[in-house]
Amino acid sequence: MLINFIRIIKNSIKNFARNLWLSLATLSIIILALSLIGGLILLNAAANTVIDDAHERADYTLRFQRDTSEADVLIIKEKIEQRPEASRVVYVSPEEALQQQKEQGNEIVQEAIRVAEENVGNPYGASLHVKLYDTEMFPELKRYIDDIPDIESLLQDEHRAHNEALIEKVNTITNQLNYGIPIFISTLAIFVFLVTYNTIRLAIYTARDEIHIMKLVGASNWFVRGPFLITGLFYAIFSSLFAMGLMVFLTWQIDQHLSFLRDLELYLYVTQHFVYIYLVLLGIGFVLSVVSSYIAVHRYLKV
Amino acid sequence: MLIFDNVSKKYGEFHALQKVSFQVDENEFVSLVGKSGAGKSTLLKLLLREERPSHGKVFFEGIDIGGFHDSDLPLYRRRIAPVFQDFKLLASKNVFENVAFAMEAAGKSQRDIKEDVPQALDIVDLQSKKDRFPHQLSGGEQQRVSIARALVQRPQVLLADEPTGNLDPVHSWDIVNLLLKINELGTSILLATHSEDIVNVLERRVITLDDGKVVSDEKKGKYEIVEKKEGARVKA
Numbered sequence: 001m002l003i004n005f006i007r008i009i010k011n012s013i014k015n016f017a018r019n020l021w022l023s024l025a026t027l028s029i030i031i032l033a034l035s036l037i038g039g040l041i042l043l044n045a046a047a048n049t050v051i052d053d054a055h056e057r058a059d060y061t062l063r064f065q066r067d068t069s070e071a072d073v074l075i076i077k078e079k080i081e082q083r084p085e086a087s088r089v090v091y092v093s094p095e096e097a098l099q100q101q102k103e104q105g106n107e108i109v110q111e112a113i114r115v116a117e118e119n120v121g122n123p124y125g126a127s128l129h130v131k132l133y134d135t136e137m138f139p140e141l142k143r144y145i146d147d148i149p150d151i152e153s154l155l156q157d158e159h160r161a162h163n164e165a166l167i168e169k170v171n172t173i174t175n176q177l178n179y180g181i182p183i184f185i186s187t188l189a190i191f192v193f194l195v196t197y198n199t200i201r202l203a204i205y206t207a208r209d210e211i212h213i214m215k216l217v218g219a220s221n222w223f224v225r226g227p228f229l230i231t232g233l234f235y236a237i238f239s240s241l242f243a244m245g246l247m248v249f250l251t252w253q254i255d256q257h258l259s260f261l262r263d264l265e266l267y268l269y270v271t272q273h274f275v276y277i278y279l280v281l282l283g284i285g286f287v288l289s290v291v292s293s294y295i296a297v298h299r300y301l302k303v
Numbered sequence: 304m305l306i307f308d309n310v311s312k313k314y315g316e317f318h319a320l321q322k323v324s325f326q327v328d329e330n331e332f333v334s335l336v337g338k339s340g341a342g343k344s345t346l347l348k349l350l351l352r353e354e355r356p357s358h359g360k361v362f363f364e365g366i367d368i369g370g371f372h373d374s375d376l377p378l379y380r381r382r383i384a385p386v387f388q389d390f391k392l393l394a395s396k397n398v399f400e401n402v403a404f405a406m407e408a409a410g411k412s413q414r415d416i417k418e419d420v421p422q423a424l425d426i427v428d429l430q431s432k433k434d435r436f437p438h439q440l441s442g443g444e445q446q447r448v449s450i451a452r453a454l455v456q457r458p459q460v461l462l463a464d465e466p467t468g469n470l471d472p473v474h475s476w477d478i479v480n481l482l483l484k485i486n487e488l489g490t491s492i493l494l495a496t497h498s499e500d501i502v503n504v505l506e507r508r509v510i511t512l513d514d515g516k517v518v519s520d521e522k523k524g525k526y527e528i529v530e531k532k533e534g535a536r537v538k539a
Contacts, residue, residue, distance in 0.1 A: 007407050018395045213391045216351060217452065218381035219408035220374070303353060 008226030012234070015207075015227050022203055023231070029199040030235045030289055033192045034243035034281050040185045041277055042247065046264045047181045051174050053263075058170040059131045060138065061163050062145070063156045066094065066125040073126045076148060080130055083144060085137035090129040097124035125156065135174070138167045197292045204228060204296040215303040225297045232293040236285035243285075244278050304329050304491060305350070305460060310359035312345050312515075319345040320515040322359070327460070327493060332486045334502045335495040336526055337512035343495040346512070347464045350493070351385055352376055364459075381409050384453035388465035390445040392437040392452075398424070399433040402451045409456065423451040427481060443474030450481050460491045467498055475501065502526040 016023045064073055073091065081089050092100075101113060101124065116123035132138060142164065145151060204211075207228075214224045247270055255267040270277060305327040312320040320342045327333055335343050348354040349361055352368050360367045363379065371379055384405070385391075392401050402420045411419075424430040427447035437445055446466055453461050463482060467475035479501050486492045496502060502509055502525065509524025510517055519527065 003412070004407075004410060015395060209391075210393050210395065213393055214404070214408065215377075216353070216380065216385055216391065217405045217408065218377045218379075218384075218456065219404075220377045223377075223408050 004223060005226075008223065009230055012227035012230035016231055016234070019203075019206075022206065026199055026203045027235055027238065029196055030239040030285060031242050033196045033288060034239045034285050035246055036192050037189060037284055038243045038247045038277070038281060040188060041280065042251065042266055042270070044181060044185060045269045046266060047177050049264050049269075051177055054170045054174065055132075055135050058135050058167050059129050060141065060167060062128040062130065064125040064127060064154050065156060066122070068125060068154045070126060072154060073128065076145075076151070076154075077128050079148065080128065080141070080145070083141060085132055085134075085141040085144075086130050087133045088131040090131075092127045092129065094122050094124045094126050097127060098122050135167050135171050138164075138171070193288065196288045197296075200232070200289060200292040201296040204293065204300070208300045211297065211300040212303055215301065221301050224301060225294065228293045228297050229290055232289035233286070235289040236282060239289070240278060240281040240285045243281050244274075247277070248274075304364055305493075306362040307346075307349075308360045308362065310349065310356045310361060312342075312349065312354065313357040318515050320349075320356075323512075323515070323517050324359075325510055325517060325520055327491055329459070330486070330489055330491055332483070332492045332505065332507040333494065334505060334507060334509045334524070335493060335512065336497060336502055336509055338497065341512040342515040343512055344464055345515075347385070347462050347493070347495055350383060350460075350462055351380065377408070381405070381456050382458050383460045383462055384456045384458035386446070386449050386453050386461065386463040386466045388468040390437070390442075390449045390469075392445055392448055394437055397434050397436050398429055398440070398448050401437070401448055402455055405452050405456050419455045420451075423454040426454060426484070427451045441474075442469050443471070443477060446470060446474070446478055447481065450478065450485070454485060458490055460493060461485060463492065463494045463496075465495055465497070467496065467501065472500075479505070499526040 062076070070093065077089050077091050080086050098113070101109060105113065113123065130141070132141065211224055215221075248267075251267040251270045254261050255265075307323050307325050310320055310323045311318065323342070323346065335346065337343050345354065349356055350368075352371065355369055360369060362368070363383070368379060393404060396404060399420055402423055403416050406416045406419065421430060421433075424433055427450055429444060429447055429451065432440065432444065437448070440448065446469075450466075461482070466478050466482070470478065475498065482492050482494060483505075506523050509519070509521050509526070511519040511524070511527060
């Protein structure tokens with residue numbers, strides 16, 4: 001048993017070396033396939049980051065009229081906090097809002113604030129920033145808030161409409177990404193699988209006569225199949241290592257040089273999920289090369 | 304040892320073999336003759352279990368080989384080593400490895416391989432070319448490699464399907480002499496050929512096939528193929 005296993009490994013190394021160009025071509029295709037799949041993993045992570053970020057930014061802000069009392073706002077805050085849709089409700093007083101705008105606003109805003117203060121005092125009312133567990137829950141929360149007695153007279157209408165539209169837009173984009181990204185990834189993954197499978201089939205097709213001869217001189221199916229599977233395993237390990245290395249290198253380069261993509265934190269994602277991503281690539285590489293080899297050899301073993 | 308019991312083989316409507324029955328005993332040298340398409344290769348394919356009979360049975364040492372499970376086939380094939388007209392060598396392996404492969408597949412130890420392969424290569428006079436690949440050898444040399452490969456299997460029967468078909472007369476006789484030597488060592492030989500000279504010089508048992516049927520089976524036969532010409536039977 002052991003001697004057969006050693007012979008299978010020896011034969012697979014010899015086969016690789018003696019059909020070097022074909023072996024390297026097959027290996028290159030698998031490397032390309034796994035690198036593409038690595039790219040798809042990153043694309044998925046980036047899409048999730050974008051979606052999470054959009055959700056994070058899309059909090060529902062209720063801006064109150066300047067004459068609304070703090071007590072009224074805090075009652076509403078308490079009511080909203082009871083709701084299952086709200087994860088956090090932050091109260092910003094008119095004074096804090098003014099201070100924030102003074103600190104963060106540009107020169108035009110600063111000038112507008114100065115003019116407003118001279119004429120009417122603090123131009124800002126109090127506000128409640130409602131963080132939702134899920135922006136999909138927004139319609140329910142909105143219905144609840146709309147039903148609070150006299151709420152219409154307390155809120156600034158214009159801003160509220162703008163805020164609602166923003167959340168709906170985030171929801172629409174999120175839904176599109178949630179459907180679109182998996183479809184795109186699956187389609188590309190299917191193409192990658194088909195190209196790789198056919199490359200391996202072609203490589204084994206060139207060895208069909210040898211398989212036939214081996215069977216006729218009394219080799220068992222496993223003795224014939226073994227070297228192809230070991231070669232496939234080697235392809236899977238080497239390709240996944242190469243694709244992983246490429247992924248780390250490219251995301252590191254992006255992190256260093258492409259500032260507009262830095263917010264996606266792809267390098268951080270890759271380093272934090274290194275083992276997981278490697279195992280996924282190795283698993284896919286295994287299916288692509290070892291399982292494909294098994295299936296491709298199988299048809300020529302029927303002698 | 305080998306029995307063909309009323310064996311027929313059909314490919315669609317074409318009858319490659321029809322009700323063929325004969326027996327090959329231990330240490331026999333049997334020539335199987337017949338014109339192209341007579342059924343010689345089909346018969347050997349049935350023996351190798353590359354094909355199964357449409358009707359009838361083939362027995363090896365009393366066991367119906369049609370009943371072998373796929374996992375039993377390698378063991379069986381190691382006992383009936385084949386030699387082909389087109390040599391069927393592994394192109395990616397050198398001479399030594401081609402011969403050693405049959406032993407490796409049989410799970411033989413490395414020590415046995417190191418002993419037996421050089422001996423077999425000595426017998427076929429190819430020890431000096433053991434590192435060459437098939438494409439670096441002549442036809443005759445390639446055929447000798449395939450005989451060496453059969454030899455190391457120490458088979459009970461050696462099936463030779465037109466082993467001299469692609470060789471010139473000198474190399475053909477080399478191969479025939481090797482087969483005789485192997486037969487003297489105790490292996491039965493089933494030689495499919497249409498070389499009249501070889502069959503006549505051998506003076507061994509000859510089974511003649513025509514249109515898939517056994518038309519003669521003689522202990523010390525000659526090459527006699529009968530052809531139907533305008534209703535008459537004419538010796539070719």
